[in-house]
Amino acid sequence: MRRQKLNQVLTYILLTIWSVIVLFPLWTLIINSFKPQKEIFKDPFGFPKDFTFDGYIAAWKTGRFDLYFTNSLIVTVLSLTFILLVGSMAAYALAKWKSPVANFLYVFFIAGLMIPIRLGTIDLVRLIKALNLQDTIWSLIPVYVAMGIPIATFVLTAFIKELPGEMFDAAKVDGASEWQIYSRIVLPLMRPALATVAIFNMIKIWNDFWFPLVFIRSEESRTVALGVSLLFGQYRTDWTRALAVLSLAAVPLLILYVLLAREFIKGLTAGAVKG
Amino acid sequence: MSQTMSSAKRREGLFSNENRRKITWVLFLLPALLIYLTFMAVPLFDSLRLSLYQGEGYTPTTFVGFQNYIDLFTNQLWRGKFFGAVRHTFIFFAIHMVVQNSLGLLFANLLSSDFKGRNFFRTIIFTPATLSVLVTGFLWTLILNPNWGAVNKILVAMDLRQWALPWLGRENLALPIISLVSSWQWVGMPTVMFLAGLMGISDELLEAARIDGASEWDIFWRIKFPLLKPIIGIVSILTFVDNFNAFDVIYAMAGARGEPSYSTDLLATLFYRTGIAGEHPVGIPNMGMGAAIATVTFLILMAGVLFWLYLSRRQLAEEA
Numbered sequence: 001m002r003r004q005k006l007n008q009v010l011t012y013i014l015l016t017i018w019s020v021i022v023l024f025p026l027w028t029l030i031i032n033s034f035k036p037q038k039e040i041f042k043d044p045f046g047f048p049k050d051f052t053f054d055g056y057i058a059a060w061k062t063g064r065f066d067l068y069f070t071n072s073l074i075v076t077v078l079s080l081t082f083i084l085l086v087g088s089m090a091a092y093a094l095a096k097w098k099s100p101v102a103n104f105l106y107v108f109f110i111a112g113l114m115i116p117i118r119l120g121t122i123d124l125v126r127l128i129k130a131l132n133l134q135d136t137i138w139s140l141i142p143v144y145v146a147m148g149i150p151i152a153t154f155v156l157t158a159f160i161k162e163l164p165g166e167m168f169d170a171a172k173v174d175g176a177s178e179w180q181i182y183s184r185i186v187l188p189l190m191r192p193a194l195a196t197v198a199i200f201n202m203i204k205i206w207n208d209f210w211f212p213l214v215f216i217r218s219e220e221s222r223t224v225a226l227g228v229s230l231l232f233g234q235y236r237t238d239w240t241r242a243l244a245v246l247s248l249a250a251v252p253l254l255i256l257y258v259l260l261a262r263e264f265i266k267g268l269t270a271g272a273v274k275g
Numbered sequence: 276m277s278q279t280m281s282s283a284k285r286r287e288g289l290f291s292n293e294n295r296r297k298i299t300w301v302l303f304l305l306p307a308l309l310i311y312l313t314f315m316a317v318p319l320f321d322s323l324r325l326s327l328y329q330g331e332g333y334t335p336t337t338f339v340g341f342q343n344y345i346d347l348f349t350n351q352l353w354r355g356k357f358f359g360a361v362r363h364t365f366i367f368f369a370i371h372m373v374v375q376n377s378l379g380l381l382f383a384n385l386l387s388s389d390f391k392g393r394n395f396f397r398t399i400i401f402t403p404a405t406l407s408v409l410v411t412g413f414l415w416t417l418i419l420n421p422n423w424g425a426v427n428k429i430l431v432a433m434d435l436r437q438w439a440l441p442w443l444g445r446e447n448l449a450l451p452i453i454s455l456v457s458s459w460q461w462v463g464m465p466t467v468m469f470l471a472g473l474m475g476i477s478d479e480l481l482e483a484a485r486i487d488g489a490s491e492w493d494i495f496w497r498i499k500f501p502l503l504k505p506i507i508g509i510v511s512i513l514t515f516v517d518n519f520n521a522f523d524v525i526y527a528m529a530g531a532r533g534e535p536s537y538s539t540d541l542l543a544t545l546f547y548r549t550g551i552a553g554e555h556p557v558g559i560p561n562m563g564m565g566a567a568i569a570t571v572t573f574l575i576l577m578a579g580v581l582f583w584l585y586l587s588r589r590q591l592a593e594e595a
Contacts, residue, residue: 007491011385015396018382021459022399028425029414041423082310090307097300105304112315114512114580116520118543119569120318122325122550122562126334127318146314149307178299207407209523214551225409229527232413239417250410257405261398268404269467 029250033243040239055244059231064219065248068227071137075223076205079144080198086145087152087197088190092182094153095160096168106157112150117143118210128215137223139215144208148201159193160186199260199267206253224249319573326566335563343567357568359537360545361575363450367541368518370454371461376510378458379465380503384495386466387473397470401463408460412527415456419443446538449529453539457524461517465510472506473499505587512583519576522547542572 032040033055034048043049059065094106117124124143125134133139163186171181187194212226222230228249235241257264326343328335347353386397403411418425419442427439442452476499484494522543525533531548533540548554550565 003490007388008390011388011390012392015382015385015400018378019396019399022402024425025414025418026402028418044423044425044428086306086310089303093300093303097303099297099300102300102304105308108316109307109311112311114516115319115573115576116516117315117319118520118522119573120315120322121546122566122569123318123321124314125551127314142310142314146310149311149315153307178296178303182303203405207409209407209409209526225407228407228413229409239423242413242417246410246414250406253405253407254402257402258398261401264405265397265401265463265467268401269464269471 026250026254029243030247033240033247035240037238037240040243052240055240055242056248058241059235059244059248062234063227063231063245064222065224065227067220068222068224069252071222072206072224075137075140075144076202079141079148079205080201082141082145083148083152083201084194084198087149088156088187088194089182090149091153091156091160092178092186094157096178106153109150109153112147113154117147121210121214125214134215135217135221137216137221140208140211140223143211144201144205147204148197151200152197155197156190156193159190163189195263196267199263203253203264203268322566322569323573325563326570327563328566329561329563331559331561339563343564344571347564347567347571353564356537356540356545360533360540360542363533363539364519364521364541364543366450367454367457367521368515370451371458371514371518372511374455375458375462376465376507376514378462379510380469382462382466383469383473384499386470397467400466403460404463406460408457408523409527411456411460412453412524415459416443416528419452443528444535446535449535450539453524453528456528457518457521460524464513468506468510469503472503476502504590508583508587508590512580515579515583516576519572519579542568546572 028044031046031048032044034051034053036050036052036054039048039050090105090109094102094109128134128139131139167185168181171185176184207225208223209225209229212223213229216222216226228245231245232242235245325335327340328337329339329343330336347357382396382400386393417423419427421427421439421441421444426442430436430439440448443449480498481494484498489497520543521541525539525541525544526547529535529539531544531552533544546565546568549560549568550562551560552558553560
């Protein structure tokens with residue numbers, strides 16, 4: 001009994017130490033973004049005394065965060081829509097079509113889980129140029145959809161396979177076509193799995209820096225990640241502004257995470273746990 | 276009678292039931308397949324082809340066989356940087372494997388017992404994984420700043436001035452420090468996966484061991500650890516794949532050239548400078564060579580994945 005108490009105390013101590021290591025940087029990031037530079041250097045850990053929005057105003061004026069947010073939002077929402085649509089259609093066929101073709105395609109799709117799409121970047125640069133999409137946000141969407149298909153087919157196929165088979169038989173006896181079964185039965189039932197896939201891809205796409213860095217030059221097409229990297233470079237010595245830029249990039253997803261922590265954790269570890 | 280007749284009729288021709296069903300399934304698969312092929316599979320495999328060519332700009336047209344690979348492995352200009360990048364990438368991966376995954380296993384084990392605030396701690400441990408890698412990298416660059424950063428301020432305040440080092444400025448320190456920052460960010464992933472594995476172990480088994488007087492230490496190593504082996508395999512291979520194309524954290528904390536003096540240069544940063552941005556000061560990408568670097572990375576990844584598949588198959592066979 002005493003040993004168990006001791007174990008529990010130790011558990012709390014270790015987890016509290018790590019929580020401080022996690023929260024402390026985030027805490028200093030946010031409070032210091034409201035302090036003038038001098039105060040950051042003099043008193044980096046306290047509440048701001050000389051409360052200021054200068055960093056945010058400067059970041060918003062030099063950079064065009066409204067634009068970056070809009071771009072990131074358009075890219076993320078459209079990519080997710082396509083991933084869920086084509087991914088769920090493919091998953092339905094992969095789960096229900098008894099044929100060697102389906103088995104082969106299943107392996108072909110999920111092989112993408114192990115191979116980073118970035119290794120094909122050189123060819124993608126040429127392809128995007130050939131399609132005349134370079135330097136636009138539209139260059140990102142097809143690449144992100146392709147990147148999301150492996151996890152979508154993996155998670156959704158497993159989900160459909162676990163649905164009771166009698167349900168499908170009953171629908172067929174009633175004369176429903178595959179399209180009807182897919183859109184009226186499978187899609188509504190699949191909502192939790194679709195949410196998992198959506199969150200997994202949302203974090204990857206929203207935070208992706210590599211493809212904007214490679215495809216995009218002009219201000220009009222910048223995403224949040226690309227804007228942050230360019231602004232941070234400019235502000236390296238002005239900490240108030242630098243921290244304001246980082247806070248602007250981090251806070252939206254952090255708020256969403258705090259609200260939906262359970263779904264986020266399930267989403268990000270999707271695929272791994274089941275595999 | 277009439278029913279068998281009509282179904283026999285329907286089975287004939289191109290638009291028989293059988294074929295129509297096949298066509299339906301193909302239509303379901305086609306959109307995903309086309310996008311996946313065009314923007315993932317074909318570019319990946321065409322990169323392999325491209326690595327056999329040389330030429331400037333977007334159209335390397337001169338076929339040179341394996342010359343790019345020969346240059347990469349033997350030419351003075353490339354050899355040092357390439358093997359340096361391979362070595363650094365392995366070190367980067369190894370530090371994640373040891374630090375991130377051991378911490379993950381520890382946290383999962385702590386979180387698997389029943390106590391108040393469990394979900395709260397789990398949520399916190401996972402928080403950094405939702406940040407952009409770029410933001411994490413930039414943030415820690417400021418925290419590790421030798422003059423103004425919080426880490427050195429705390430060390431000075433604790434009278435440990437001799438430990439207040441320029442963390443990202445020393446060649447032997449920068450790579451381990453960046454690996455630790457990245458481990459800080461991703462430790463929630465192995466934690467959650469191990470936790471799922473531990474929750475699957477039956478309470479009765481653990482309770483029986485406790486009644487027999489086994490310590491928590493023994494229970495962990497004798498019971499939990501062996502049962503977690505498959506998950507340890509999955510976590511390892513994911514750590515391997517994710518870190519073998521790490522780029523953002525290096526770019527944020529050490530720049531595209533892996534400062535100081537290439538000591539943090541990974542395969543992905545070398546690939547970026549060579550094949551996409553163009554090496555300083557010329558600034559013209561060498562796509563053939565870039566493709567060769569990507570191909571080598573691809574082959575190392577494949578070797579790792581196949582090795583893992585082999586190990587997990589063998590373990591399955593042993594258990595059966």
